[in-house]
C-alpha cells in the first residue's frame with residue numbers, strides 16, 4: 629500500500645500542557661461561578677433528531693491507521709448530549725487570552741505556536757462538472773500552503789479555543805451534529821475566531837454502501853442544521869472515516885455542497901502521519917480531531933506545516 633509513515637513527537641509538550649491547562653481552567657471555572665461565562669446561545673439551537681444516535685462511537689473497520697483515522701475518539705471521550713436538549717450552560721468556556729495577545733507572559737504552549745508568513749492570495753481551483761461533488765485529498769496548487777481540518781467535535785476543551793484563537797491560522801471544522809449538540813456554543817467561539825464550519829453527517833455513520841435516502845438524511849440534514857445553528861450553510865463535506873461511494877458524492881452535490889474531502893496527513897497524540905513522503909506538500913489537507921490531545925495535535929500539525937516551508941490557508945478560499 630504505502631511506505632511506513634515517518635513520525636515525530638511533541639511529547640515534551642505534555643508537561644507544559646498540564647501547567648497551562650491548570651492556568652486556563654481556573655479562571656474559566658471562576659468565570660462560570662461569577663456568571664460571566666458566555667452561556668449565551670446554547671439554548672437557542674434546536675437540533676433535529678438524527679437517527680442512529682451513538683453512531684459516532686462505532687469502531688472503524690480494520691484498515692491501515694492513516695486511512696481509518698477518522699471519527700472515533702479515545703474510549704473515554706465524552707458521550708454525546710441528550711438529543712434535542714442542549715445543555716443550559718456550555719460545558720466549557722474560553723476565558724480571554726490577554727497574555728497571548730500582548731505577547732507578555734505567554735504560557736509555554738502559546739509560545740510554541742509557529743510563526744508563518746502571510747498566506748498568498750488564493751488561486752481558486754477548477755472543479756469537475758457533473759452530477760457528483762468533487763472528491764479531493766489535496767488542493768492542486770503550487771502555492772506554498774496547506775490546509776488544517778478538524779473533525780467531529782466530541783471533546784470540547786477550553787484550551788482548544790484559546791489555542792486556535794491565539795494561533796490566528798485558518799482552520800476548517802467538519803462537525804458531526806451528534807458530537808456538537810451538547811454544546812453548540814463552543815463551536816461558535818471557534819467560528820468567531822475564524823474557523824469555518826462544514827458538514828460531517830448527523831450521526832457519524834459510515835455512508836459507503838448505504839441507501840440514497842439514508843445518505844441524503846445524513847448529508848443534507850447535517851448541512852441544514854449547521855446552517856440554521858451557525859448562520860452559514862456548509863459548502864464542503866467530509867464523509868465519516870473518509871469512506872464514500874458514488875451515491876455519497878452525488879447526494880453531497882444534491883444537498884448543495886461543492887466538494888468532499890479525504891486527506892494527506894493525519895495527526896493523533898501529537899504524531900503526524902504522512903500518507904506519502906516525509907513532509908507536508910503544497911496543497912495538502914491535514915486531518916485532526918477534537919480529542920483530548922488537541923493541543924499536541926494542533927501544535928504538531930502547525931509545526932509540520934512550518935517545517936515544510938508552508939503557510940496554513942483556508943480550504944474554502946480555494947474552492948470556486
Ligand SMILES: [Zn+2]
Nearest residue numbers: 698699779780
Ligand atoms: Zn469523523
